[in-house]
Amino acid sequence: MGCQAPGLLNRTSVPRDVVDYIVYGTVIQEVKTSNVAREVGHMHLISAKSMKLSWELSRPAGVGMIAAGQCDVVVAGGVELMSDVPIRHSRKMRKTMLTLNRAKTLGQKLSLISKIRPDYFTPELPAVAEFSTSETMGHSADRLAAAFAVSRLEQDEYALRSHTLAKKAQDGGLLLDVVPFKVPGKETVTKDNGIRPSSIEQMGKLKPAFVKPFGTVTAANSSFLICRPAWAPVPEMIICQGHDVHGEPVTYHPRIIINFGIELSRRTDGASAILLMSEEKALAMGYKPKAYLRDFVYVSQDPKDQLLLGPTYATPKVLEKAGLTMADIDVFEFHEAFAGQILANLKAMDSDWFAQNYMGRKSKVGAPPLEKFNTWGGSLSLGHPFGATGCRLVITAAHRLKKEGGQYGLVAACAAGGQGHAMIVELYPQ
Template structure:
């Protein structure tokens, strides 16, 4: 039972408080669900299943059990009989949604599945824990969950990732250099029009006129190594700054997966075949290593080596993550790691274009697939880390 990807679109990614701040997660999700189906030769009611990643679910009007995937698919015009899951696996959510869709097709549970994710981090609500039952005396504290995103009973992710990077011999300067290249690579790809094929333009209602939103907002033209070096570290991290980490972002990404036979019957040419998926987890401190370990696992299961892979995407949760994970894949061989990095994130990554956490796992697969097509096909692998050291990877193949 072969699983293929037949369509994929993403929104342009908005910066925190930017153009997408007034979209609810449900609204943004439904727009991308409709958008990915727009030019596909199937009716919306033919979609049998939706798997959708969202982390900031408290943004929804319902707060408790907002079932964002379900609400969005109904508003997007899909059948009420379409089954769905809203998945929160931190930054892994979008890729976990693709994984679940792959499994559903391989198990013959569904033949047409829509997968992806969305996040509107700009709408993260403030929290007042003591408000419900009152405060006998004194001030109440308003918490901002978007400030220094963390798991309060564990170390800060920015501390763990940076400390492990230093243990791997990756210093602040190398992380800044990687961040600089992320910005340059995005600028180069954008100037060549590479993102036009993957971005679904959104109409934003303005006070005077409609605005078409089709350009990522987060990239920083004019970034220099000197500017990056001048930035202070954040949240007690020894190396991580606002420049070598992605900002808070808004955006969505949607893909359609099918059983290959079904696609052929409908006259739809597959864009890529999903060759395998893999999941890993580790001690929370090792979050920067898990994308590398997930890639090793998915390649081993497919009996392939990293040398057979033409393009690699590792999400830039921090610059430390792809740098450490490339060394993990190379088993500590720095020369081999450098060769891996030459084909990794060639169009920039989250440091440049942003990281709407529920969507990023799907976004890196979409970018990977399109780049493989431009390069004449071949194998590609994408991986992402998520909170407390979870990791997901996917291996795809694009025909020449």
Template sequence: MQPTQPVWIVDGTRTPFGKFGGSLRELSVIDMAKQTLESLLARTRWRTDGIDELIVGMAMIEGGLMVPARQLAYAAGLPETLPTLTIDRACCSGMAAVGLGVRAIGAGARSALAIGAESMSQTPRLLHETRWGSKRGDLTVEDLLMLRNPLEGGVSIARSVGVEAQARGIGREEQDNWALQSHERYFKALAEGYFQDEVSAVATPNGIVEVDEQPRADTSIEKLSRLTPVYGGPTVTAGNAPGLNDGAVALMLAGEQALSDHAATPLAKVHSYLQTASTPTSSVYLPGVAIGRLIEEAGLSAADVSVIEINEAFAATAVVSTKALAGGDFALERELASRTNVNGGAVALGHPTGASGARLVLTAARQLRRSGGRWAVAAICGGFGQTDAVLIEAAQ
């Protein structure tokens, strides 16, 4: 989908990403998203009466939280006349919120808020039999955070990813090397002050949280190689996969008139947005396929894109996707890998499922401006064989 009028990424911000059961665990997802949204409105000085839609992407929805987007709008003091929408497209949810905001502006909206949020620490276990009672016998408790694929008979997603990666020539060593690189790049970017303008502090009952909790400065290839694969899979470990995380991201999208009315200098322009799907276990390579489609439809080649963000749902996802995008050209594959997740990815900083897609868009736009390039692309897999991707152009 290419918008019929220019759609601008005005600005964005995110919370620090918290560990599972870490410093953000006492915050409801509404409170966490509210603080992030308020930070964005304060830094943009955007008039709330000029916002036409609030779209919130969330994967777990805290096991039954009703209409989170509407609750967020009220919590943040937005006009009660503002239409809201909550969407669940699994890990793609935050990027799908951006895509729907782009569509809305293309159809005439002035500006839209796109939010991605997740509190995996507050995701409950489910006790299904209690609604109508159970005369005798054990009750079964389901843990949504086991992340199984119901389209594949409940097989662990981590196991399927490892199998698919191996089938495409990517083994444990490549995945561990990418995981180490993710941490190294994150800490380099942190030392250079890259995240100062991206992260907004969050107030919790136990104090202020200002930094991402998951990145491990002491990560080494020796430590990674000693870890045992999880869920009976061949390659995926706790070290080359992200954790279960908490976090929220807020982005302001605007059309030409709203941008002019607010005298705002945007981060970047959205060129096009794509959703695609394939087999239930295709997620490990599908971001590369989606990026290839986007840039081909824009008349570009992979070499034209200076910034690439691919969600590290697993390290394997980024490795296999860059390989797929290169189409068998080994030299190009290495070049693309050097441009992918240059400030670290989810293996290092975390993957709050509903928030990560929006985080990728924000990171890609900010890095594009930082690098001085013209084109950036972000892609994320999720939802048992689906992918969202966004092609971004530098603000002229």
């Protein structure tokens, strides 16, 4: 977060005093920086008139503010500091410490201290299980893979594909969007450092990570949270269109421009930033548009058995809103939480039975062809700092459209709580 925001403005040559609003999101919050967007503004001396707030829906929030005519320039992004997550004292210790703080006499304090037991010092790690189901996402991914008959071998093969394609993209100069970041006491991070093509044989030696001993989800076919790479997109833009309350396609006025921002990380850490502008403002400042956001949707489904099926539910809805079909999409960028999750979604999307019995639809939307799907790697190989991944998906989709000469890109992701998101990105006419 300390480098990507100024990196974004420096790369785009945008004066800091023209930024009207900053919107940032994060998942694992640090109490000291509960409003990370405000800290970005203070840290980098962005104009005091800019308002800041933390919001997980940072990009749509920024788009909405420009579409409503309230702002011309918005910085939207996300951040995650997973190498130093807040670890609390146990509930027993917290209660004792709060009571101790209210004790007035030495006798009262000593009495409370004498009641402290060794187990009070057991730390309380951040909750990783779903609040509504008490099940971790890894366990859910394992059950989902089993439900859709996705084998361990299929998952390992897909994970290897992600790393192999990411390595190919990196070697081909396609993943150069990196803001160099000096890790205190270590070397400067200059490129994605989590790309590690292995072999099916090596991956097959790993034991199940969640459901033991017969589970199929392992550390190798899950998005890694141990070593997070870095990104920093080039300064180009997206314009946003949408629909009115009746579902009719409209162009927002002022239209929205996104200027691709910065993403960086240290180990499991990551931050992202995107510059959004009204079209009039962007053209007045001399920017060359790259693509525009045509539409986006959010969905929710059963968090117990369909926790990770957000893309399956969101994809047909965003296509319908945009008046498109799967055949119109040239680039697919889906968040890879787990290889099993991706493969289960592809099977669900290609199933008439699932569409009819679970989604209330007459027919399937169809699975994306793999030759168009995450061809520069994905979260399995590039990592997944929760608050920053969404920007990478949008950025990569737009870069691929320009590189491959496509017109439409579809971005989709699952999320905790049984939620999902999908977005249409369209190449700006050159």
